[in-house]
Amino acid sequence: MASVTSLSDSVQQRLAAALSAALPDADSTDPLLRRSDRADFQANGILALAKKAKANPRELATEVVSQVVTGDVIEDIEVSGPGFLNIAVGDGAITRNLAERYADETDRLGVPYAPAPGTTVIDYAQPNVAKEMHVGHLRSAVIGDAVVQILEFTGENVVRRHHIGDWGTQFGMLIQYLDEHPHELDHKAGADAAVSGEEAMSNLDRLYKAARKHFDSDDEFKTRARRRVVDLQAGEPHTLAMWQKFVDESKIYFFSVFEKLDMEIRDPDIVGESGYNEMLAETCRLLEESGVAVRSEGALCVFFDDVKGPDGKPVPLIVQKSDGGYGYAATDLSAIRDRVFNLKADTLLYVVDARQSLHFRMVFETARRAGWLNEDVKAQQLAFGTVLGKDGKPFKTREGETVRLVDLLDEAIDRATSVVREKAEKVGLTEEEIVENGRFVGIGAVKYADLSTSAVRDYKFDLDQMVSLNGDTSVYLQYAYARIQSILRKAGEARPAAHPELPLAPAERALGLHLDQFAETIREVAATYEPHKLAAYLYQLAALLTAFYDQCPVLKADTPEQRANRLFLVDLTARTLHRGMSLLGIRTPERL
Ligand code: ARG
Numbered sequence: 001m002a003s004v005t006s007l008s009d010s011v012q013q014r015l016a017a018a019l020s021a022a023l024p025d026a027d028s029t030d031p032l033l034r035r036s037d038r039a040d041f042q043a044n045g046i047l048a049l050a051k052k053a054k055a056n057p058r059e060l061a062t063e064v065v066s067q068v069v070t071g072d073v074i075e076d077i078e079v080s081g082p083g084f085l086n087i088a089v090g091d092g093a094i095t096r097n098l099a100e101r102y103a104d105e106t107d108r109l110g111v112p113y114a115p116a117p118g119t120t121v122i123d124y125a126q127p128n129v130a131k132e133m134h135v136g137h138l139r140s141a142v143i144g145d146a147v148v149q150i151l152e153f154t155g156e157n158v159v160r161r162h163h164i165g166d167w168g169t170q171f172g173m174l175i176q177y178l179d180e181h182p183h184e185l186d187h188k189a190g191a192d193a194a195v196s197g198e199e200a201m202s203n204l205d206r207l208y209k210a211a212r213k214h215f216d217s218d219d220e221f222k223t224r225a226r227r228r229v230v231d232l233q234a235g236e237p238h239t240l241a242m243w244q245k246f247v248d249e250s251k252i253y254f255f256s257v258f259e260k261l262d263m264e265i266r267d268p269d270i271v272g273e274s275g276y277n278e279m280l281a282e283t284c285r286l287l288e289e290s291g292v293a294v295r296s297e298g299a300l301c302v303f304f305d306d307v308k309g310p311d312g313k314p315v316p317l318i319v320q321k322s323d324g325g326y327g328y329a330a331t332d333l334s335a336i337r338d339r340v341f342n343l344k345a346d347t348l349l350y351v352v353d354a355r356q357s358l359h360f361r362m363v364f365e366t367a368r369r370a371g372w373l374n375e376d377v378k379a380q381q382l383a384f385g386t387v388l389g390k391d392g393k394p395f396k397t398r399e400g401e402t403v404r405l406v407d408l409l410d411e412a413i414d415r416a417t418s419v420v421r422e423k424a425e426k427v428g429l430t431e432e433e434i435v436e437n438g439r440f441v442g443i444g445a446v447k448y449a450d451l452s453t454s455a456v457r458d459y460k461f462d463l464d465q466m467v468s469l470n471g472d473t474s475v476y477l478q479y480a481y482a483r484i485q486s487i488l489r490k491a492g493e494a495r496p497a498a499h500p501e502l503p504l505a506p507a508e509r510a511l512g513l514h515l516d517q518f519a520e521t522i523r524e525v526a527a528t529y530e531p532h533k534l535a536a537y538l539y540q541l542a543a544l545l546t547a548f549y550d551q552c553p554v555l556k557a558d559t560p561e562q563r564a565n566r567l568f569l570v571d572l573t574a575r576t577l578h579r580g581m582s583l584l585g586i587r588t589p590e591r592l
Pocket of ligand 1: 072123126128163165335351352
């Protein structure tokens with residue numbers, strides 16, 4: 001079943017039809033419909049169309065009005081100003097449309113599938129082997145996961161790639177150290193006890209620090225470590241096996257963090273930097289042969305007119321170093337070839353810190369010159385800003401170290417659990433439910449705080465604010481959802497019937513029209529990759545629901561029909577909240 005057309009789409013179609021009748025020769029007849037404070041909708045497109053057709057805008061608008069059939073969807077339409085159209089829809093039309101959506105078994109809530117879905121490869125959640133995850137990795141994971149869910153909901157074919165940092169010279173040092181201290185990665189627990197992610201990380205961290213110390217203070221060790229890099233790159237089996245140990249151990253840790261984040265990351269989607277090793281030489285050859293890259297002081301470089309250092313000299317993208325080594329850029333260029341030619345992507349997304357924007361700008365431009373990216377295959381970095389502490393400075397511990405992501409998450413869960421506990425008795429939650437809800441609220445709070453501001457902006461990590469019950473927080477939305485569930489339980493009606501014959505109170509109308517906007521919101525968010533607009537939509541939905549409660553009694557409505565109609569409205573609101581939150585990776589507990 002095709003999904004239910006939203007009211008705004010119906011209005012749009014009717015206006016476009018009236019416009020083509022009035023302007024039979026025009027090639028485009030977009031009425032440019034938008035929501036408005038003055039009417040339910042406003043169409044602003046007449047002015048431009050009139051100009052193009054050399055017609056008088058007010059006359060054209062009047063003509064369009066006369067062509068529009070009113071009564072079923074459009075109740076009232078009038079010309080305003082120099083040639084705008086103000087449009088009101090009928091109460092019955094609002095209820096009827098929402099009721100159709102309510103009855104739709106596909107539960108798409110009026111959101112259509114994209115007419116021509118493509119294949120998007122999205123690069124996100126890419127921590128580094130043998131290193132702690134920090135808040136930067138949190139942002140990539142949270143934003144990336146939301147974009148994945150939203151795109152998949154529109155029918156896009158999405159391939160996930162976790163480009164983990166699992167290659168580089170530091171592995172020479174780590175492997176050499178482990179070879180000389182073979183038991184450093186052994187687990188304390190009994191042989192059959194599962195290793196916890198935390199334990200895996202603490203071993204790696206200890207080993208990393210010890211190896212680094214040796215490397216910095218012992219020249220002979222340094223030499224041995226450098227030789228190990230050569231062995232690793234040559235694929236020497238023993239060295240490779242040890243490298244694999246670091247990767248496996250780190251994955252145990254990554255998976256434990258992703259699980260805490262309530263996020264599904266699949267092993268086959270983890271294709272780290274090392275996954276492109278076989279392609280690097282070929283990538284360089286292609287770039288050099290085509291002249292996109294040139295040799296400069298022994299290194300293979302790509303130059304850009306607009307990328308210059310402070311001294312005014314051009315700063316190239318180095319694809320191959322003069323010693324023959326390949327770096328981050330060669331890997332990313334090879335990954336582009338893989339994603340475009342093997343995975344058949346038409347869109348490449350990179351959810352990566354804004355501090356890497358110059359790198360991606362140069363990599364994308366290089367790929368364009370090489371013909372790997374073009375009009376049909378586009379690449380875009382979804383750059384995100386820095387996470388700041390309460391003081392507005394980059395988030396650090398008091399000792400000046402980067403904050404461990406797990407510590408932050410644990411603290412968020414702790415705080416959230418106390419918030420949940422405070423109300424638990426009244427709601428009658430069991431201890432088990434308190435613990436579970438504490439996790440959902442805590443993790444939801446962290447995700448929502450990240451997703452509710454535009455990604456490129458820096459944001460303050462402020463747990464007090466994040467778990468606050470008032471304001472633009474996930475807890476506020478989760479309570480809105482749980483409150484509806486409580487009302488529905490009390491009402492005890494499985495599927496309350498909608499009553500389109502009833503007039504709507506202003507608060508009902510506002511809620512209904514906002515529900516109608518879900519499809520538009522998803523369409524926009526999927527086109528712009530801006531999950532914060534979905535967060536804003538949901539917050540507004542919860543706020544309209546609060547206003548509705550204030551003005552419209554539900555269980556104590558005047559008539560049984562009105563009661564049913566209001567129950568239907570809040571149930572649809574709950575389903576929309578649930579769907580929207582789940583697209584953001586946030587749970588909505590039934591009882592809170
Ligand atoms: N591992 C990198 C980091 O922690 C992010 C990788 C981004 N993706 C990419 N294709 N370069 O900064």
